[in-house]
Amino acid sequence: MQRGKGMKFVGDSRVPDKESRNKIPKDYSEYPGRTEAFWPNFLLKEWLVGAVFLIGFLCLVAAAPSPLEQQADPNNSSYIPLPDWYFLFLYELLKYEFAAAEYVVIGTVIIPGLGFGALLLAPFLDTGTERRPSKRPITTGLMLLGIIATVWLTYKSAAHVDWEERAKYSVEAVPDVEIDEEHPGYEVYANNCLSCHGDSLQGNPGMAPTLVGIPYNAEQIKDIAKNGIGEMPANQFSGTEEELNQLAEFIVSTNKQASGEGEGEGESEGSEEGSH
Numbered sequence: 001m002q003r004g005k006g007m008k009f010v011g012d013s014r015v016p017d018k019e020s021r022n023k024i025p026k027d028y029s030e031y032p033g034r035t036e037a038f039w040p041n042f043l044l045k046e047w048l049v050g051a052v053f054l055i056g057f058l059c060l061v062a063a064a065p066s067p068l069e070q071q072a073d074p075n076n077s078s079y080i081p082l083p084d085w086y087f088l089f090l091y092e093l094l095k096y097e098f099a100a101a102e103y104v105v106i107g108t109v110i111i112p113g114l115g116f117g118a119l120l121l122a123p124f125l126d127t128g129t130e131r132r133p134s135k136r137p138i139t140t141g142l143m144l145l146g147i148i149a150t151v152w153l154t155y156k157s158a159a160h161v162d163w164e165e166r167a168k169y170s171v172e173a174v175p176d177v178e179i180d181e182e183h184p185g186y187e188v189y190a191n192n193c194l195s196c197h198g199d200s201l202q203g204n205p206g207m208a209p210t211l212v213g214i215p216y217n218a219e220q221i222k223d224i225a226k227n228g229i230g231e232m233p234a235n236q237f238s239g240t241e242e243e244l245n246q247l248a249e250f251i252v253s254t255n256k257q258a259s260g261e262g263e264g265e266g267e268s269e270g271s272e273e274g275s276h
């Protein structure tokens with residue numbers, strides 16, 4: 001009770017020393033190679049690298065959006081599905097004889113299983129304390145082998161693809177048209193053709209193809225409406241000759257719009273023709 005007598009404590013900003021002592025990094029000298037404290041040195045670097053990649057990917061995605069393909073069409077037997085680029089190497093692997101047909105289990109389960117299994121088990125298989133890649137030849141070698149194989153197989157696969165042909169299946173290849181529901185031919189279309197060719201002429205997978213981007217003129221469309229074509233049965237149209245004209249004109253004007261022609265001129269021409 002004697003101590004501090006006659007003194008007044010008004011506050012003390014000092015923090016006990018105990019905690020800061022715990023923060024002093026451990027001495028890593030028992031681990032050969034370059035070592036550093038996990039916090040903050042290592043984590044800060046990891047975070048920086050992560051941020052660079054994240055921003056890089058964001059820029060890449062903004063500059064080159066992922067290529068989407070059209071809705072699947074079970075009628076189209078010429079379409080060959082292709083995996084996304086990051087799975088192309090596995091796809092290419094299946095073209096090798098030792099990994100295809102009766103050995104397909106090797107290509108689909110065993111080789112990928114070994115590769116990804118090894119990645120999972122790496123911390124348990126390689127328990128050495130050495131951090132330098134050059135002092136860990138087996139791990140480094142296997143990793144390099146994996147990377148080289150992946151890059152090579154991806155390259156081989158991409159080199160075989162006819163990218164121009166594939167561009168036809170891209171969603172961008174489908175012209176984006178606005179359906180003019182005010183057009184006198186629209187009602188005729190809705191009554192006769194919509195059930196198969198869709199409400200925006202987009203077609204129906206497994207039923208009927210799109211009517212956007214077709215190479216026919218009005219006469220030919222009238223003929224198809226009356227007489228059918230290929231798998232399309234005849235006599236799909238019922239109505240007057242004038243309605244048939246309006247219908248053909250509606251499809252032709254929508255097609256003109258799709259090909260970029262007649263945005264202004266063609267449209268006014270169209271509505272004139274449609275109104276008489």
Ligand code: HEC
Nearest residue numbers: 192193196207208209214221224225229230231232236237
């Ligand atoms: C019963 C379903 C059905 C109806 C209704 C129908 N179509 Fe079709 N249409 C088809 C099918 C299926 C095809 C594909 C024919 C083929 O290529 O074998 C087709 C193809 C077409 C084509 C050719 C497209 C191309 O890319 O070659 C035109 C043009 C067409 N139809 C116009 C019409 C019009 C106009 C009407 C309304 C009068 C109509 N269709 C009603 C099923 C239909």
